[in-house]
Amino acid sequence: MLMEIAPELLERKKVEEKKLPPLPNAEKGKVVTRLPPEPSGYMHIGHGMSGLLNYLYAKMYDGFVWLRFEDTDPRKVKPEYYESFRRGYRWLGIEWDDEKNNSDDLELFYKYAEKLIKLGKAYVCRCPIERIRRFRREMKECEHRSQGVDENLDLWNRMLGGEFGEGEAILRLKGDMRSKNTVMRDPALFRIIDHPHPLTGKRYKVWPLYDFAVSIEDHVCGVTHVLRTSEFALRDELQNYIRELLGMSNPIYVEYSRFEFKGTPVSKRKLRALIETGIASRWDDPRFPTIDGIRRRGILPEAIKEFTITQTGFSYAKREYDWSLLFAINRRLLDPKARRLFFTPNPVKLLVEGSPKISVDVPYHPDNRELGSRKIEADGEFYISGGDFEEMKVGDVLRLKYLMNLKILEKKREHVRAEFLSREPMKNIKIIQWVPVDEAVRVRVMVPDILYINDEVNPNSLKIINGFGERAVEDVKVDEIVQFERFGFCRRDLEPEPLFIKAHD
């Protein structure tokens, strides 16, 4: 239809459809990226968007994606978090080609460590930690740095043999103690951790640090493009240097500042504090930026994907997205497929005098006929929303949608009295939603808002609204997202009694 009237409109839409900018030095079929979560907390939307970027680019170039858990700190890593990321990525529609853990490769890391030692590029340092830090600050080298290869090899083997306790020895890279980039000042490559790892148990006590593990793994995985947030930017030099010493080639880095949303902290520390102070009770709280939280709120994975593609750029500047940007996309996606239902928040009773008994067939969607319809029986006693009650005046003429026109006779909190006028729609009168008293279903709706306003905790970040829904509300399935007309899009949450969570208007 539109095609005939105004084909140029469609054309324009197509052209404007934003795509990801091309990746530098990317060849079709040869791009390899990775999803590198640290399983030390629940996955959040920032991880998701970053993961999407890595996945989407690999897909765009018919490439390959790794899911690789960066789990080299046994004390931080927990099994449930590995699963949180797998579930989150899957939910977002990210399909990874292969999966591994950095903790699978300890032997390999040891091998490369030995190579570095033999190259004279790594040494075992036995300085106390404070001294290491001080020397680093003062750009001074310690005496261990000049040990011979054999002595380092011996010390290293004794480290592996369990001869030293935590903090008694580390393997350090011979970098440049005078470098302006502090990460180059002889960084630690391995340290001793006497704590079981969820995957390898007590087998290993010498664990690589991030930069070493990543350098090796990115090479082993054949990663060509690293898309990551900018807090890692200073590590490029180090990781590249390690690989160069080992004769490995380097990937291309694309870095960008974190994805943050207004009034919504993403840090584990802050989120945990909200739980501990009782402001939130669970990690999947719909106000939280965790993947479980936004899923529960009713944000579609497709919306996050489209948002990532259209609203994102590779900027180093700090940015804080307004939730409305995501909501707008979500709403557009939901609109054609969400069933429309009647819900009356803060209800007030309405008695219509002279109302005939009416049975109406109400479509679930104004345009999408496939969604079907339901029958509602009405006999003159209804609930209407408190908001509509506040606004009405005696003498007003208004319409109960799909049902009848009426005139307000009396307005009291206990009930409103009205007079039946007619059934056919009248022009220019207010249309309101209604629920027959006979079939009213008690409904609770959680309405999430931003957690912080100007760095202060928002006292109204979660409201609970009570009201009545029509009978069909009972049949809404868990996870289904419906639109309560003139209220907003809401997802049915897992609770016996109808509990909904409002996503947005």
Add this chain to the structure above:
RNA sequence: GCUCCGGUAGUAUAGUCCGGUCAAGUAUGCGGGCCUCUCGAGCCCGUGACCCGGGUUCAAAUCCCGGCCGGAGCACCA
């Protein structure tokens, strides 16, 4: 404090590398209108920005210098 890196409308971005076509595009928000038996969707119109100050140049959002503001890093975390 030190070292890097940024600053385009309320928000997020395009443009900045290779100065002119940018009196700055898009999305969202906001205001108004049309349409609609939803204050949703759709359509139309409007609103609103190149951090500040110098310099280079015929010409600067784009290059240079200074200032201000913001972010990141400065771990035996990732």
